[in-house]
Amino acid sequence: MSDGASVMHLDMDAFFASVEQRVNPALRGLPIAVTGAAKRTVVTTSSYEARALGVRTGMNRFEAKKQCPSLIFVSGNNAKYMDVSTRIMEIIKGFSPLVEVYSIDEAFIDISGLRGLFGSPLDIGRALKKRIKEETGLICSVGIAPNKLMAKLASAMDKPDGLSILRPCDIKAHLQDMPVGTLWGIGPNITSRLGLMGIKTCGELGRANAGILRKNFGIIGERLGAMGRGEYKDPVRPAGFEDRVKSIGHSMTLPEDVWEREKIKMYLLKLSEMVCARARRHGLQGRTVCLTLRYPDFFTFTRQRRLSRATNDTHTLYRAAKRTLSTMRLRAPLRLIGVSLTGIVEGTRQLPLFTEDKQREKLLAAMDEINGRFGHSALTWSALLEPERTPGVISPAWRPSGVRKIDVG
Amino acid sequence: MSLIKKRKCKKENQRVNRDISLLNCLEAYEGTADCPPNKKMTLGETTIIREPIEVIAFFDGSMRPLRFRWKGAVYKVQEITFSWTTMSGAASILHFSAYDGTTLYELSYNKATLRWTLEGVALHE
Numbered sequence: 001m002s003d004g005a006s007v008m009h010l011d012m013d014a015f016f017a018s019v020e021q022r023v024n025p026a027l028r029g030l031p032i033a034v035t036g037a038a039k040r041t042v043v044t045t046s047s048y049e050a051r052a053l054g055v056r057t058g059m060n061r062f063e064a065k066k067q068c069p070s071l072i073f074v075s076g077n078n079a080k081y082m083d084v085s086t087r088i089m090e091i092i093k094g095f096s097p098l099v100e101v102y103s104i105d106e107a108f109i110d111i112s113g114l115r116g117l118f119g120s121p122l123d124i125g126r127a128l129k130k131r132i133k134e135e136t137g138l139i140c141s142v143g144i145a146p147n148k149l150m151a152k153l154a155s156a157m158d159k160p161d162g163l164s165i166l167r168p169c170d171i172k173a174h175l176q177d178m179p180v181g182t183l184w185g186i187g188p189n190i191t192s193r194l195g196l197m198g199i200k201t202c203g204e205l206g207r208a209n210a211g212i213l214r215k216n217f218g219i220i221g222e223r224l225g226a227m228g229r230g231e232y233k234d235p236v237r238p239a240g241f242e243d244r245v246k247s248i249g250h251s252m253t254l255p256e257d258v259w260e261r262e263k264i265k266m267y268l269l270k271l272s273e274m275v276c277a278r279a280r281r282h283g284l285q286g287r288t289v290c291l292t293l294r295y296p297d298f299f300t301f302t303r304q305r306r307l308s309r310a311t312n313d314t315h316t317l318y319r320a321a322k323r324t325l326s327t328m329r330l331r332a333p334l335r336l337i338g339v340s341l342t343g344i345v346e347g348t349r350q351l352p353l354f355t356e357d358k359q360r361e362k363l364l365a366a367m368d369e370i371n372g373r374f375g376h377s378a379l380t381w382s383a384l385l386e387p388e389r390t391p392g393v394i395s396p397a398w399r400p401s402g403v404r405k406i407d408v409g
Numbered sequence: 410m411s412l413i414k415k416r417k418c419k420k421e422n423q424r425v426n427r428d429i430s431l432l433n434c435l436e437a438y439e440g441t442a443d444c445p446p447n448k449k450m451t452l453g454e455t456t457i458i459r460e461p462i463e464v465i466a467f468f469d470g471s472m473r474p475l476r477f478r479w480k481g482a483v484y485k486v487q488e489i490t491f492s493w494t495t496m497s498g499a500a501s502i503l504h505f506s507a508y509d510g511t512t513l514y515e516l517s518y519n520k521a522t523l524r525w526t527l528e529g530v531a532l533h534e
């Protein structure tokens with residue numbers, strides 16, 4: 001496209017909080033904070049009224065209330081957000097089939113072929129915002145740019161209810177003095193390492209010597225340099241065009257921090273069951289088990305265990321996860337637990353050698369079928385029943401459909 | 410007192426009586442997950458009810474609940490502020506946030522069983 005405006009990034013504004021304010025008119029215009037399930041104390045999203053008073057995502061109830069005494073807490077409802085998200089993504093797909101659903105409230109849209117249909121990129125952005133507002137009552141911010149990295153930056157430029165365009169000729173000036181950490185994908189870790197090299201702004205990053213970047217960051221060095229110049233090659237990847245699945249995982253933020261090993265094991269079993277059910281549905285098996293744990297201070301770590309053969313059997317995965325847990329000494333209760341299968345192989349179902357294995361495969365297939373018919377976890381291992389009653393918080397990696405929380409690349 | 414004033418007064422009294430009965434009803438539900446016992450409900454909190462209700466709804470391609478009866482009292486819906494769908498097995502459940510000007514109710518309709526449920530109530534003050 002001549003003006004290079006080929007990618008659009010759409011980001012719902014204060015998504016969970018805005019939904020709750022639509023739902024309950026009494027909350028409109030007030031500082032509200034959406035927290036997870038009943039006992040969860042961390043703010044997942046706050047309304048713009050609350051943000052203006054200093055409330056931030058990740059604060060606990062106490063900190064948030066101290067910052068803003070008039071703050072109103074609302075417990076979140078994941079099913080509601082997922083349904084709205086799916087509706088929004090359907091609206092977007094009505095404009096372009098090339099939509100990459102990036103998270104529950106964000107999407108990238110390839111608009112390079114749409115010019116003749118809906119007018120200029122800004123016209124498309126305006127039309128999309130209007131449709132979403134009409135159908136859901138919610139507002140979003142849209143950024144338009146030559147690539148995903150710049151579109152993501154543009155959508156954040158004029159929040160809330162923004163519509164911004166970054167043209168190729170403006171990018172250099174825009175990035176010149178911008179801190180590197182503002183760029184999507186450059187986290188605190190890389191930021192501090194770049195800082196040690198004397199690189200603080202995108203301008204400096206873009207001009208940095210490629211050899212030195214490569215020496216410090218290996219293969220991503222060159223990519224970082226390009227990012228500093230606003231260059232980004234990854235195309236918009238619509239569902240179904242994603243890279244082959246490399247891992248299947250589920251994680252849960254627990255309704256309350258958990259110390260007891262028995263309870264942790266119960267969550268491990270539930271997560272193993274969720275992961276394996278999904279793997280079985282997609283005909284996949286995994287060779288390595290990853291256990292991810294998070295402490296209340298958000299310190300997160302992962303341990304892996306390689307299995308003797310690829311599996312999607314709940315008991316095998318659960319046993320491996322349990323064994324991994326038993327080798328660890330925990331310094332604090334757990335806030336989040338995640339289980340994933342990596343080293344994914346397709347359709348390499350080994351013929352079960354033992355009758356016990358055969359029976360279990362039959363049982364698993366039957367369980368999957370009944371769960372599909374009667375709702376999630378209608379039938380499950382008996383030890384699962386307790387955590388089922390207290391649903392955890394949705395993972396930020398949640399997507400409306402397909403194999404979720406896929407790690408690609 | 411004029412007739413109009415009398416009517417207005419009667420309506421207000423009805424409303425107050427209904428609100429009192431609602432409060433009494435809700436008291437029985439304190440102690441649910443969202444509202445621990447001995448704690449006054451505050452704005453933003455929902456009391457979980459999950460009880461069957463009778464509903465009068467408007468059908469016209471889509472569906473909109475107009476009023477519902479719970480524990481003998483009738484509640485008139487002023488506005489459906491939001492609606493969403495969830496699945497329970499193969500059955501889809503329609504959820505409605507119904508606002509009556511002071512209180513927010515969450516109603517649900519199971520498309521397979523054709524039954525309505527009062528899921529919860531969020532009081533305003």
Ligand SMILES: [Mg+2]
Pocket residue numbers: 011012013014015105
């Ligand atoms: Mg957002």
